[in-house]
Amino acid sequence: MFINQVLACRRGNCYGGWEVNRYAVPLPFSLRINKKTLVLFTVALLLIFIAGFRPIGLDRDSPNYVSLLNIPFSQANFLDKEPAFWMLVEINRVLFSSNERTFFLIFAIIGVSLKILAINRLSSMPFLSLWAYICLYFALHEMTQIRAGVASGIFLLAIQDIVNRNLKKFIIKVLFASLFHYSAIVMLPLYFLNLRKISIIYFFLPVIGLFLAYFGLSKILLLNFTDFLPEFLSYKLRIYLSLLELGEHKEINIFNFFYSSLLILLYFIFSLYYYAKNKIKFNNYDIFYIKVLSLLLFTFYFFSPVPVLAFRISEFLGVVLIILIPHIALMFKQKDIIKALIFLYLSGGLIRTAKLLNFEVIL
Structure with missing residues (x-):
């Protein structure tokens, strides 16, 4: 053990006589923090x-x-x-x-x-x-x-x-x-959710939601759906629908850039899943994230007549994007290029979320 410590020190990988991981921050008492x-x-x-x-x-x-x-x-x-x-x-x-x-x-x-x-x-x-x-x-x-x-x-x-x-x-x-x-x-x-495979329904779910929203069918379904929900949910849904009738909520642009980009991303991943399955391995976590992405797009489109509900549910499910989007880089050999593209795409999201803040209060 002592010889290993000496050799490690000669290689510059020691602190106070103790060998440390080259990625670690040297601290007293050999406390390793990667x-x-x-x-x-x-x-x-x-x-x-x-x-x-x-x-x-x-x-x-x-x-x-x-x-x-x-x-x-x-x-x-x-x-x-x-x-x-x-x-x-x-x-x-x-x-x-x-x-x-x-x-x-x-x-x-x-x-x-x-x-x-x-x-x-x-x-x-x-x-x-x-x-x-x-x-x-x-x-x-x-x-x-x-x-x-x-x-x-x-x-x-x-x-x-x-x-x-x-x-x-x-x-x-x-x-x-x-x-x-x-x-x-x-x-x-x-x-x-079945995490062994992605069935074809997840391919069509966003399209179904988009169809129902575009032709106004989702609003009709929502009006008939409130009575079947628990009270704390039906209460909020009724409030949202009432505000909508009073013109307190603006209509959602269901073709906005962010959700449209997620739709493109989903079908890009589907193409990899169906046509490059032999080259790219999708584990249970990957399948879960992909299915949730499909579901969040469906919920956004389906609940679009009630903007608060559409954004709240889709944004809640969309938190998986924190893990899913970066993992796309692992599917390619040119990881550095893909990581750079992902970084730029995410930076655009920073501009989007910054609009939520009123910077006048600090100026």
């Missing part, structure tokens, strides 16, 4: 700081949240907001005198940490996945839809339970996610 962990941890701290200490009004939802911070748990409206939200409001009220900064910091710590942990567990391209998270979801989830941000982080962590068929752990995560946002109930059917 490059991936260090980067993820550092960026997580930065993102938590940005989200937790952002000015009120930078995002559209923070003023509304501030107005709820003094409401005691006994007066909570559980149809409007979820139990976990009111529980954190109560904790913040009791421990921190309803301080708005600690409230947003608590949500930032939970939301960012869950996403970073999921990236560390699921992604074979962690740095590109980190960039995908920053570009596509950080401003949306950790600075605007903070309840959905926590729920979607739990959803990402539940993917391992789906693939490994661990129903008990999965149900627990569904329950926890639903306590933060009721829309997380859409996780439940995903456990029953």
Whole structure:
């Protein structure tokens, strides 16, 4: 052992007489921290700081949240907001005198940490996945839809339970996610997806949704669907439909660039799956992500008459893009070129999500 340490020191791979991994950061007591962990941890701290200490009004939802911070748990409206939200409001009220900064910091710590942990567990391209998270979801989830941000982080962590068929752990995560946002109930059917192959229905699902939306059939179906939903879901759906009738919601452009690009991406992946299956191996995780991409496109088109619902469900499911899009680079020999193209595509997403923020409050 001592000889190995000496040889390692001669190669420059030692610190204080101890051999270390060449990718590790040298620290006392031989504490090894690899490059991936260090980067993820550092960026997580930065993102938590940005989200937790952002000015009120930078995002559209923070003023509304501030107005709820003094409401005691006994007066909570559980149809409007979820139990976990009111529980954190109560904790913040009791421990921190309803301080708005600690409230947003608590949500930032939970939301960012869950996403970073999921990236560390699921992604074979962690740095590109980190960039995908920053570009596509950080401003949306950790600075605007903070309840959905926590729920979607739990959803990402539940993917391992789906693939490994661990129903008990999965149900627990569904329950926890639903306590933060009721829309997380859409996780439940995903456990029953067949991860051995991709059937032809997933090829046609987005087209079916697009057809129903374009010809106005999805609105008719939604109006007849509310009575069959649980009360907390039918309540929100009725509100959304009422606002739509009053002209409070603008119609969605179902051919917008982002979702159209996802549609192209889906059929590109389908072409690889069906015509290059012998050269490219798709594991259970890949099949899960592809099926969820098909489902999120269908839900976006189908629920487009109710914009809030269309975006909320599709964006919740779309959190898998953080893992899926970077993994496309692994399907090609020219990985560096593909990674560069993916980086540029994701950077366009950063411009899109930045529009959610009102930068005038910091100017």
